[in-house]
Amino acid sequence: QIDSARLWGTIHETAQFGATPKGGVRRLTLSAEDKQVRDWFRKACESAGLEVQVDALGSMFGLRKGRDMSKPPIGVGSHLDTQPTGGKYDGILGTLAALEMVRTLNDAGIETELPICICNWTNEEGSRFAPAMMASAAYVGDFTTDDILSRKDAEGVTVAQALDSIGYRGDAPVGRLKFTSFVELHIEQGPILEAEGKTIGVVDSGQGVLWYDGKITGFESHAGSTPMPLRRDALATLSEIVLAMESIARKHGPKAVGTIGEAVIAAPSRNVIPGEIAFTVDCRSADAAIMDALDRDLRAAVIEIAARRKVEVQLDLVWRKAPTHFDPKLVDAVENAAQQLGYSHRRITSGAGHDACNLNTVMPAAMVFVPCKDGISHNELEDATQTDCAAGANVLMHTVLALAGV
Amino acid sequence: QIDSARLWGTIHETAQFGATPKGGVRRLTLSAEDKQVRDWFRKACESAGLEVQVDALGSMFGLRKGRDMSKPPIGVGSHLDTQPTGGKYDGILGTLAALEMVRTLNDAGIETELPICICNWTNEEGSRFAPAMMASAAYVGDFTTDDILSRKDAEGVTVAQALDSIGYRGDAPVGRLKFTSFVELHIEQGPILEAEGKTIGVVDSGQGVLWYDGKITGFESHAGSTPMPLRRDALATLSEIVLAMESIARKHGPKAVGTIGEAVIAAPSRNVIPGEIAFTVDCRSADAAIMDALDRDLRAAVIEIAARRKVEVQLDLVWRKAPTHFDPKLVDAVENAAQQLGYSHRRITSGAGHDACNLNTVMPAAMVFVPCKDGISHNELEDATQTDCAAGANVLMHTVLALAGV
Ligand SMILES: NC(=O)NCCC(=O)O
Ligand SMILES: NC(=O)NCCC(=O)O
Numbered sequence: 179q180i181d182s183a184r185l186w187g188t189i190h191e192t193a194q195f196g197a198t199p200k201g202g203v204r205r206l207t208l209s210a211e212d213k214q215v216r217d218w219f220r221k222a223c224e225s226a227g228l229e230v231q232v233d234a235l236g237s238m239f240g241l242r243k244g245r246d247m248s249k250p251p252i253g254v255g256s257h258l259d260t261q262p263t264g265g266k267y268d269g270i271l272g273t274l275a276a277l278e279m280v281r282t283l284n285d286a287g288i289e290t291e292l293p294i295c296i297c298n299w300t301n302e303e304g305s306r307f308a309p310a311m312m313a314s315a316a317y318v319g320d321f322t323t324d325d326i327l328s329r330k331d332a333e334g335v336t337v338a339q340a341l342d343s344i345g346y347r348g349d350a351p352v353g354r355l356k357f358t359s360f361v362e363l364h365i366e367q368g369p370i371l372e373a374e375g376k377t378i379g380v381v382d383s384g385q386g387v388l389w390y391d392g393k394i395t396g397f398e399s400h401a402g403s404t405p406m407p408l409r410r411d412a413l414a415t416l417s418e419i420v421l422a423m424e425s426i427a428r429k430h431g432p433k434a435v436g437t438i439g440e441a442v443i444a445a446p447s448r449n450v451i452p453g454e455i456a457f458t459v460d461c462r463s464a465d466a467a468i469m470d471a472l473d474r475d476l477r478a479a480v481i482e483i484a485a486r487r488k489v490e491v492q493l494d495l496v497w498r499k500a501p502t503h504f505d506p507k508l509v510d511a512v513e514n515a516a517q518q519l520g521y522s523h524r525r526i527t528s529g530a531g532h533d534a535c536n537l538n539t540v541m542p543a544a545m546v547f548v549p550c551k552d553g554i555s556h557n558e559l560e561d562a563t564q565t566d567c568a569a570g571a572n573v574l575m576h577t578v579l580a581l582a583g584v
Numbered sequence: 585q586i587d588s589a590r591l592w593g594t595i596h597e598t599a600q601f602g603a604t605p606k607g608g609v610r611r612l613t614l615s616a617e618d619k620q621v622r623d624w625f626r627k628a629c630e631s632a633g634l635e636v637q638v639d640a641l642g643s644m645f646g647l648r649k650g651r652d653m654s655k656p657p658i659g660v661g662s663h664l665d666t667q668p669t670g671g672k673y674d675g676i677l678g679t680l681a682a683l684e685m686v687r688t689l690n691d692a693g694i695e696t697e698l699p700i701c702i703c704n705w706t707n708e709e710g711s712r713f714a715p716a717m718m719a720s721a722a723y724v725g726d727f728t729t730d731d732i733l734s735r736k737d738a739e740g741v742t743v744a745q746a747l748d749s750i751g752y753r754g755d756a757p758v759g760r761l762k763f764t765s766f767v768e769l770h771i772e773q774g775p776i777l778e779a780e781g782k783t784i785g786v787v788d789s790g791q792g793v794l795w796y797d798g799k800i801t802g803f804e805s806h807a808g809s810t811p812m813p814l815r816r817d818a819l820a821t822l823s824e825i826v827l828a829m830e831s832i833a834r835k836h837g838p839k840a841v842g843t844i845g846e847a848v849i850a851a852p853s854r855n856v857i858p859g860e861i862a863f864t865v866d867c868r869s870a871d872a873a874i875m876d877a878l879d880r881d882l883r884a885a886v887i888e889i890a891a892r893r894k895v896e897v898q899l900d901l902v903w904r905k906a907p908t909h910f911d912p913k914l915v916d917a918v919e920n921a922a923q924q925l926g927y928s929h930r931r932i933t934s935g936a937g938h939d940a941c942n943l944n945t946v947m948p949a950a951m952v953f954v955p956c957k958d959g960i961s962h963n964e965l966e967d968a969t970q971t972d973c974a975a976g977a978n979v980l981m982h983t984v985l986a987l988a989g990v
Contacts, residue, residue: 403772
């Protein structure tokens with residue numbers, strides 16, 4: 179059993195890095211606050227006797243030796259970055275539970291056959307730089323390191339510049355450090371476990387993701403003197419697209435979601451009809467055929483709306499992540515651990531993307547979920563109980579011990 | 585007849601202050617660019633022998649003596665500020681035509697019975713500070729000077745600070761300098777004159793204006809893991825409000841317009857359902873009963889949408905300007921001038937607000953319109969011909985001469 183109070187203590191200690199007045203965390207990837215939590219994590223790893231490596235995209239790895247150093251370690255962990263108005267658990271729980279596991283094994287003097295490597299992946303959130311889970315995607319070869327290094331945030335700062343500015347561009351080539359398998363603990367970020375009174379979600383699948391960059395070019399004109407029928411209003415166009423995305427997703431019941439998360443009017447003024455808007459779209463399903471339908475229906479809706487309103491709409495797919503089917507043996511291992519520890523559990527699909535989804539494409543991977551209050555995440559009010567967090571950390575540890583061998 | 589080439593020259597000379605790559609002007613009120621054009625205007629007035637006064641809200645007045653200095657002058661002018669992506673004519677034509685008139689009278693050695701005062705009113709556009717036509721509204725007593733001085737732009741800078749920063753907080757108390765009447769030349773900013781092939785619009789009325797500040801409070805949540813039916817999406821809510829405003833205005837045919845010009849998501853992120861949005865509404869009609877209907881229908885729509893989507897929507901009326909009915913005698917004077925000069929003309933309603941609309945509440949006022957290309961305004965592509973600008977300036981001058989007496 180891990181030390182529940184110690185785990186809880188680290189979660190709340192690190193929540194000070196980027197703490198917001200509403201009790202959340204604003205710790206955008208590679209920001210000054212991210213550097214603070216990274217420095218804390220590096221020190222904690224070193225104190226726990228781990229050998230820390232940082233790769234060329236800033237992902238951090240803390241290696242605990244095993245008896246058999248000829249085999250790659252079992253990877254465990256998550257991320258420490260957050261959304262602009264994020265919570266204290268999303269990613270953090272999984273990273274600090276991995277640290278807590280190491281501390282527990284150290285205290286108990288437990289050696290494992292295989293080494294264990296605890297991980298903090300760079301830019302899981304995808305809020306500052308696109309795509310999400312950027313570093314683990316490069317790790318598995320979906321993108322080259324150079325491609326990712328050149329990605330820019332809204333201010334035009336590249337990943338390379340951001341890494342250098344906080345001193346976290348490491349020496350280790352991305353993907354060089356291999357793992358035997360990977361396990362990640364995370365809050366569910368959805369309402370199912372709480373609603374069903376289950377403690378552990380045994381994650382067997384994850385939704386695929388479509389991300390688009392959109393741009394609407396209408397025509398700026400005077401809000402007072404331009405007759406309604408002559409307008410080419412970019413915001414009214416966006417409004418139709420937002421509602422179209424909503425109804426396209428709803429058609430698939432619980433099997434799809436669609437969201438416009440960002441929308442910026444180019445030169446906004448109270449008395450000017452918006453002429454240009456940049457926006458982003460996020461839509462998802464665990465079913466690849468539904469993802470195709472979402473893409474097709476969204477594009478068709480956009481074309482119809484643009485033609486009718488005589489505006490131009492550009493819609494570029496910037497990221498497509500296929501649905502994830504986690505490794506069946508690893509999923510069983512998670513389920514066995516939950517079962518043996520006596521926690522109530524159920525199989526579950528992840529609505530969110532996770533680094534484990536990327537890693538699963540090149541190695542066996544699996545995930546453990548614990549409930550979060552009202553299913554709320556990507557919100558400063560995100561919450562989870564100490565008991566559930568500890569339960570998740572115990573399932574994580576026992577899964578890892580089963581994989582690493584004692 | 586005014587000097588058409590000289591007028592055209594000053595329009596293009598001053599267009600360099602805040603010139604944009606697309607051929608427009610960005611000269612927000614009380615900005616560094618506004619200071620440049622103000623300095624230019626002050627010097628031009630002084631060179632033309634005018635006595636320049638600046639009032640406590642930065643409005644500039646250039647006085648040309650008349651034979652009878654016991655009577656208040658005839659006011660003539662407009663504004664030199666622009667929208668963020670504005671044109672070269674909106675306001676500028678009217679101000680520089682007033683200057684051109686003085687130059688023409690000087691050159692011809694024409695004295696008038698009454699003095700003439702040419703004006704550059706502060707913040708006509710209303711883009712940086714609300715409301716529009718702020719300084720002329722204070723001039724007529726709709727707001728106190730202190731109230732206006734404390735208004736803030738989006739960055740929190742007050743009118744007082746902005747005036748001080750460019751050195752244009754003048755000594756003259758607002759409203760002290762009285763006028764006998766006021767005439768303003770402006771581009772139409774709408775498509776009617778051009779469509780009908782008329783050179784001069786004799787403006788007999790102006791639309792009333794309703795401006796609102798709105799705020800939507802939904803709930804931020806994860807774009808991937810939050811089921812569609814559980815969302816409280818602030819952007820989807822705004823989208824319904826935008827489309828509702830559009831159809832509410834359309835119900836009144838050509839007699840009403842409605843626009844959402846600004847919308848800002850509080851902490852935007854691709855994979856976060858927008859939780860909070862600030863927005864503005866501008867809706868107008870020349871008919872007071874329709875203005876009441878717009879207000880009532882918009883509020884009812886907002887209440888219905890907010891309740892159905894379980895979000896909070898705050899909608900505050902920040903400005904209400906009643907429809908304008910210009911002084912019949914002055915309107916006739918404009919029409920006579922157009923007639924005598926042989927320009928084709930028609931009576932017209934102003935879709936936009938103008939300083940003359942405010943001044944009309946305390947003195948006889950009227951306006952002259954000239955066509956602009958495709959009715960486009962509040963756009964960098966705003967355009968007008970030299971011939972039409974000169975025609976408008978001639979009508980302006982002859983109207984003023986009729987009022988001031990030669
Ligand atoms: N777990 C999580 O919130 N990841 C962010 C990436 C995404 O799913 O949008
Ligand atoms: N003339 C003009 O564009 N005025 C700006 C104020 C408004 O009508 O919105």
